[in-house]
Amino acid sequence: MRPRKRTSLPHSRVLFLIFLLPALGCWKASAQDWVRTGTNLGAARIRLAAADFNPSSPDAPALKTTFDNTLYNDLNSAGIFDMVSKSMAPPVMPASPQQINLAQWAAAPANAAFVAFGSIAATGGRLAVYGWLFDAKNPDSPQILGKQYNEAASQDNARLIAHRFADEIITRLGGGIPGIAETHVYYIAARGGNKEVWQMDYDGQGQHPLTHLGTISLSPRASPDNDRIAFASLGRQGWSIRMYSLVLGRVVSFASVVGNTLSPAWSSDGAKLAFSASRSGDPEIYTSDANGANVKQVTTFRGPDVSPTWNPKTNSQIAWCSGRTGLPQIYIMSSDGTGVQRMTDGGYATSPSWSPNGQFLAFAWNRKYGPGAPGGQDIYIMDIASKRWTQLTHDAGRQDFPSWSPDGRHIVFQRENGGGAEIWTMLSDGTEQHRLTQSGGNSMPNWSWK
Amino acid sequence: MAGFSSHDEILDQPDGIGSPFAKSTVMHVLVFAALIGYGYVHNLLHGSEWGSNSFQQGAIQATLVSTAALPLPQDHPPTDNVLATETPSVAPALEEQKQEPLPLPDAVPIPEKQPPPKPEAKPLPKAPPQHQPPPKPQNKANYGEAAPANVPRSTASNSAANSPIAQTGGDFGSRFGWYVDVIKRKVAQDWYLQEVDPSTPAGATVFIQFTVGRDGSPGSISLATPSSSPSLNSSCMHAVQRVDTFGPLPSGYNESSLNVLYHCTYPGAR
Numbered sequence: 001m002r003p004r005k006r007t008s009l010p011h012s013r014v015l016f017l018i019f020l021l022p023a024l025g026c027w028k029a030s031a032q033d034w035v036r037t038g039t040n041l042g043a044a045r046i047r048l049a050a051a052d053f054n055p056s057s058p059d060a061p062a063l064k065t066t067f068d069n070t071l072y073n074d075l076n077s078a079g080i081f082d083m084v085s086k087s088m089a090p091p092v093m094p095a096s097p098q099q100i101n102l103a104q105w106a107a108a109p110a111n112a113a114f115v116a117f118g119s120i121a122a123t124g125g126r127l128a129v130y131g132w133l134f135d136a137k138n139p140d141s142p143q144i145l146g147k148q149y150n151e152a153a154s155q156d157n158a159r160l161i162a163h164r165f166a167d168e169i170i171t172r173l174g175g176g177i178p179g180i181a182e183t184h185v186y187y188i189a190a191r192g193g194n195k196e197v198w199q200m201d202y203d204g205q206g207q208h209p210l211t212h213l214g215t216i217s218l219s220p221r222a223s224p225d226n227d228r229i230a231f232a233s234l235g236r237q238g239w240s241i242r243m244y245s246l247v248l249g250r251v252v253s254f255a256s257v258v259g260n261t262l263s264p265a266w267s268s269d270g271a272k273l274a275f276s277a278s279r280s281g282d283p284e285i286y287t288s289d290a291n292g293a294n295v296k297q298v299t300t301f302r303g304p305d306v307s308p309t310w311n312p313k314t315n316s317q318i319a320w321c322s323g324r325t326g327l328p329q330i331y332i333m334s335s336d337g338t339g340v341q342r343m344t345d346g347g348y349a350t351s352p353s354w355s356p357n358g359q360f361l362a363f364a365w366n367r368k369y370g371p372g373a374p375g376g377q378d379i380y381i382m383d384i385a386s387k388r389w390t391q392l393t394h395d396a397g398r399q400d401f402p403s404w405s406p407d408g409r410h411i412v413f414q415r416e417n418g419g420g421a422e423i424w425t426m427l428s429d430g431t432e433q434h435r436l437t438q439s440g441g442n443s444m445p446n447w448s449w450k
Numbered sequence: 451m452a453g454f455s456s457h458d459e460i461l462d463q464p465d466g467i468g469s470p471f472a473k474s475t476v477m478h479v480l481v482f483a484a485l486i487g488y489g490y491v492h493n494l495l496h497g498s499e500w501g502s503n504s505f506q507q508g509a510i511q512a513t514l515v516s517t518a519a520l521p522l523p524q525d526h527p528p529t530d531n532v533l534a535t536e537t538p539s540v541a542p543a544l545e546e547q548k549q550e551p552l553p554l555p556d557a558v559p560i561p562e563k564q565p566p567p568k569p570e571a572k573p574l575p576k577a578p579p580q581h582q583p584p585p586k587p588q589n590k591a592n593y594g595e596a597a598p599a600n601v602p603r604s605t606a607s608n609s610a611a612n613s614p615i616a617q618t619g620g621d622f623g624s625r626f627g628w629y630v631d632v633i634k635r636k637v638a639q640d641w642y643l644q645e646v647d648p649s650t651p652a653g654a655t656v657f658i659q660f661t662v663g664r665d666g667s668p669g670s671i672s673l674a675t676p677s678s679s680p681s682l683n684s685s686c687m688h689a690v691q692r693v694d695t696f697g698p699l700p701s702g703y704n705e706s707s708l709n710v711l712y713h714c715t716y717p718g719a720r
Contacts, residue, residue, distance in 0.1 A: 033622035033705065037630050038655075038713030039638035045523045046631075079522050114628065141625045144700075173628065175636040176666045176697030177521060357521070357694075408521050428520045 046173055049084035049105055049112035049136075050075055053129070054095035057121040063158040064120050067129070070159045071116070073203060074166035074181040077434075079409040079427045080174050084110045095119035097132060097143065106136040113137055114144070116169055120158075127153040131165045133172065145172055159205070170407075180405045184448045185412055186210070186220040186229055187423055190441035197231055197244060202405070202425075202447070204436035211244055211251065219263045222448040223270050223290075228252070230264040230273065241275055241292075255292030266290075268312035268449070274298075274335075276306040276320075285320055287335060298337040304328070307351055310335070313358025319343070321350050321363075330363050332384065343382060351401045355408050355428075359384060362392075362402040362411055362428075379413050381428065392430035403447045404428070412436070412445040521639060622708060626700045633662070633696050637712055641689035650679040652718030656686045662708040666695040674711055686714035 055064045076083045088109045094100035094117045105112045118131035133145035151157040163181035170179030189198040195216045200207040220231040229244040243254035259279040276283045285299040299305045303323040311317035319332045330343040348369035353362045360381045368375035377398045382389040393399045397417030412425045420441040426433040657675035660668045676683045
């Protein structure tokens with residue numbers, strides 16, 4: 001600790017300062033610091049090291065392994081970090097800021113720009129974690145983050161705390177975009193002839209069923225507040241939208257419109273639903289309030305209109321899949337049905353999903369559709385303003401049902417490659433594809449909003 | 451014989467193949483026309499259901515030059531230069547033409563130019579002695595407002611023993627370099643090079659000025675020093691405007707906002 005300096009001022013200077021006070025006030029008001037920076041080509045990934053946490057109690061090691069692995073995987077799959085591999089990292093486990101030697105981490109072979117470290121202790125049935133994030137290149141003022149967590153000691157809570165700490169690091173270094181380590185993926189699992197709504201963590205852990213309706217359910221969509229799941233289910237009256245409460249753990253009532261009602265979609269404020277209903281045998285897009293009231297028909301085109309998705313940035317536009325010109329194509333329009341604009345120029349395009357920043361559409365597209373035509377169904381994203389698209393998956397079976405993560409850096413999708421359909425995830429530039437489900441038919445994934 | 455005569459009559463009768471043939475032809479034509487007509491009418495009624503692959507203009511077929519709008523870092527920006535291929539050409543290389551050896555540089559002697567003779571320097575007359583006035587004695591003290599020193603001027607003790615001492619009054623860039631990196635990275639990710647006119651010279655630089663609020667949102671975006679390319683100026687402005695937030699300002703920074711001077715340097719058409 002540095003000594004505190006105190007100096008006494010002579011009376012003449014005190015008077016001088018009194019006269020200067022108004023001027024100083026003005027100067028203080030505009031005394032923000034200046035930063036000069038810039039770019040000429042892209043931005044490299046952030047070199048980050050995640051040190052193994054120091055076990056500071058005898059019971060900690062069992063939970064520490066879970067914690068360390070989860071933290072490393074969360075940071076590694078964030079899409080913005082170039083992680084220092086465990087074999088390159090110094091073989092130390094600093095438990096506190098006093099124990100870390102930043103020069104050791106900043107030097108080769110680790111070359112870390114930032115280091116996450118801390119300690120984990122399990123005492124009295126409680127799990128206590130202290131975590132820090134330090135700037136390895138700035139030894140004078142290294143601390144960026146310091147966090148403390150305390151939960152009941154269990155493997156699930158060790159994973160939960162690792163997710164939370166990873167999300168804090170990603171939010172801080174990723175420029176304010178929250179991490180997705182605590183998000184979930186909802187999907188349809190075919191088990192025993194039925195199709196039910198299931199839930200898993202974003203990394204494929206903790207897979208478990210939500211509904212037990214004994215029928216066929218499709219297209220689950222989580223509400224923005226993470227309280228409810230809207231999905232289409234086959235009943236006596238045909239297809240209808242049903243609502244599952246994650247808070248109550250059961251299906252709750254929802255006034256679904258008459259007729260086969262499919263593919264619900266939430267607006268990002270949670271106030272509106274869009275869906276397709278075929279009262280007259282021709283599916284059209286409708287919107288309603290979140291409780292099913294105030295139903296309005298939006299499209300009146302001849303030919304099927306299905307799979308609506310809102311622009312989550314503005315909630316004033318809807319993208320959907322229409323067969324008005326033959327094969328299904330992606331269109332966008334205002335939420336009142338005006339300003340229809342065709343986005344794809346041919347082939348077979350389905351399952352649009354609007355990116356969280358409102359700039360992109362992800363969809364499944366078979367550009368060379370037809371008997372004997374080459375090419376398969378792949379995931380594409382399109383820049384809506386310029387209608388320029390890019391292909392994310394290549395030659396890996398049939399892809400469908402893309403869904404954006406809330407940070408806009410990931411896409412979860414369904415892939416059929418030989419066997420049954422399974423759920424995969426990838427970065428939104430098509431790299432780092434990982435399989436989330438391993439067995440059984442799993443389809444129609446939907447990423448939660450938070 | 452009667453049987454033979456009747457047989458002869460039958461043989462003598464003219465062949466009736468013309469009429470059935472004509473009828474058959476007419477029937478075929480009618481059936482064919484009916485098929486074509488049915489197909490036309492069916493297509494009118496059901497032609498635009500799922501199943502036909504009609505092509506309509508309306509979208510642009512061009513791949514993204516860059517996925518810069520994704521909130522992901524770009525390590526290796528893609529190139530659409532068709533000449534930049536790693537595959538060697540299958541055409542045989544041209545034989546090098548034999549060139550006659552150039553004559554040696556000293557084959558023809560070049561007469562050197564003789565410099566004119568320098569005039570002999572005359573000694574300068576001695577300068578008269580100049581008397582400098584003695585320096586005035588400085589009796590006034592140099593006090594008043596000085597520029598703030600770029601070092602931490604005050605320190606405060608922190609009750610938490612494990613955390614380092616908070617410093618105030620220092621330079622933002624040296625204390626929170628990671629936040630400067632965040633600003634640089636986020637604007638760089640949202641800067642679309644395809645918005646810049648390709649005729650812009652490489653190295654052209656525009657300076658943008660903006661503030662970052664405590665919540666991390668950019669504001670007061672303006673051009674500080676424009677470049678010669680209006681498209682470069684606007685693309686850099688748009689890059690900052692696309693950023694929703696840089697994340698909250700560091701808690702150790704006590705001011706209400708941060709001023710940023712950001713430059714975008716065009717790397718040249720790729």
